[in-house]
Amino acid sequence: MAESWVKPSDIVKKLSDHVSSSFVFPIKVRGTVILDKGYYKLTDGKAGITLNIEKALELPVGAEVEIEGVLGVNLFYKEDTAILYPAINVNSYKVLDEEKEREFQKRVSEVETLLRNRTHYGFWETFSRLLKEKKTVKVGLIHGNSAQVWQDFMSAFRSAAGEYADRIEFVRFESSLSDEGLARTIEKVANSGVHAVFLLRGGGSKEELARIGGFESIKAIIRADIPFYIAIGHSFDRMVSLMEKAADGNSATPSIAGQELGKLVRVVSENESLRDGAKRRQAKESNFVLELVVRLLIIGFLLFFGIKVMPYLFKEFVLKDFSERTETKIKNHQP
Template identity: 25%
Template sequence: MAEASLFGDQEVGGPPTLTVGELAARIARLTASAFPGDLWVEGQIRNLSRSANGHAYFDLAEPTAAGEQPRAQVSVTLLAPERKHVNEQLKRAGGAVRMDDGIEVRIQGRLRWYAPRGTLQLRMSGIDPAFTLGRLQADRDRILAALAADGLVEANGRLPVPLVPLRVGLVTSVGSAAHADVLSELTGSGLAFVVRTADARTQGPDAARSVVHALHRVARDGVDVILLVRGGGARTDLAGFDTDLVARAIAAMPVPVFTGIGHEVDRSIADELAHSAHKTPTAAAAAVVSLVRAFLDRVDERWSQARRAAAASAAVADARLDRRAARVGRAATRTLARHTDRLDGAANRTGRGAGRVLDRADHVLDASLAAATGRAERGLARADRALDALAAQVRAHDPQLALARGWTITTTADGRPVGRLQDLTAGTELVTRFVDGTATSTITTVDAAPPPPPTRSAP
């Protein structure tokens, strides 16, 4: 009895023998019969390559994490004419989607058997950009919700930024426009920035792991702040910054992370987790420059306040010295005038006498003159000593002379003098003025001197 074959042929006495061409033709007919028209397939792009003649080839796989073997995949061919149509579809969607490894897509095509290579191929003819954007947004929302539940969204934002963040860690693709923009901004500021750069892949399926590795590397270098930057691109180009891996690495950083990722309209999960997010790489670098300039402006203002206070104190001392000198001069003049009047009276009385009276008057006159002169000289001497003492006090209170002798003047950051230990606490910022400049310090501990032991009375 004849047995019906799989392909409808009648064979007697065993299975048919086919040539490779006949087998390929039958597979092609079966494929065309089972899938006569276009179909939509969703999956993850892998092994994307582009040929010189404009064709593109890739595998469309079941989505898996980076480095894992997919459970199923199919070869996709995008010929040059259809590729042009697909690019037009992507442009009409605003250029937010770019086909690249690791991107999940929904594509249109026909399933065909390619006999020369013996492979089953999906001949791509269209793409649904909204599907990719929707998956990106759904993943973004899911990751942000998980991070918020773990209390990590504000973790990096709560870290204090150093007053003078001159040691900057830079995580970016070395040689990129973003890398050049940041270095140009920092170097052009004229400030003494020290930059520790860690190269990272900022696009593709390996971007997230590369960025995390670079973040940990610069953090170990003891930097004050980290700049995580990348230039603009399609939404899919920035997918590495929308991953849970990068987000949790930023939350775990021991120093503030400033981001400058993409264009002004882009906002990634990395931006949400960072201490502060900026529109561009240049803007992120400019924010660090502004922090250092603001500190220098505050230092200049404190020095100006101290200089004005010293000048005011010197002016008050000079005015007091002038007033006291004037009073001493007037007192000496009055004393001399009184003695002169007494001398004139004695001379008149002496002139009215004669003989012995005149002699006695001469003696009295000489005595009175000597006494008046002595008292006047003593009065003037006391006045000179008082004037010298006042001048010495003024000089002793001159801040500049005290500084020149090796003394220093210490005030708080707002200009208040420091006189007692009990006025200070840990964390207080002090400004110490020397003859050749100022130094700013912060108190870490305050140790009061132990009280002296009680003195015992002698028995």
């Protein structure tokens, strides 16, 4: 009897089908809805579980809900590795504190309305303009109390900017990253005369990062009306914090933010050096041409003087004087 061979993917498929058929049972679970890499998850602050929903269904991000559904598994391939992880197939949900959720969504709408009227400061456009207008650009760095993330930012910046690092003057502001504390710091930074500001935060769970700032902080950014950029967490996941709604630019880590700023400073400064060098060469060439023209004019004048004026002077003064003196001598020798 011939042996029946299977591929690794066949084994994974059979295992997934077996788990899905045996590891399925109705469930009711409570937690907070978050959005992770475009997928809904339910979290209690310690762990999160994926939520499978119908396309027509939208879940309220940030709300505490009670979900009814079926617990199952999802199959995920990463390179050549297959991963099975639990997931909830959502049948229905209920917001536990509907009044609180309505208030939350109302404030989100208010902030979005305010942000529509706010000037957007693109990263490259803003810093390119500032570096052209000012010899030194003043940048504020906001970070948590006793946080050392600013050192990662500065190290990456100096490495990328090189000899042009002194084009940026940094001012550090230690702050609580709670909504009220951060809002007060943003107002302080805005009144310090900085031209732009970065909010820096190191790694942490999504739940911790989601608690950075809030509505009051966003309103403080809108009132300040200065370029505002953030680098929070050690993940490329977006929309972890409400602060990202107000930010003019997001970086995955403080190091990446510092590196990007350093690269920008180097590129702009090198281009300025090239332009200045071209201007100096052009000015030198212009001076050479001007000097050459002056010399040619002098030579032309001398030639004109020699051709036109010298014969006249010779005739009027030399020949005429010689003629008069000759006539005088002739008269003096006559008997």
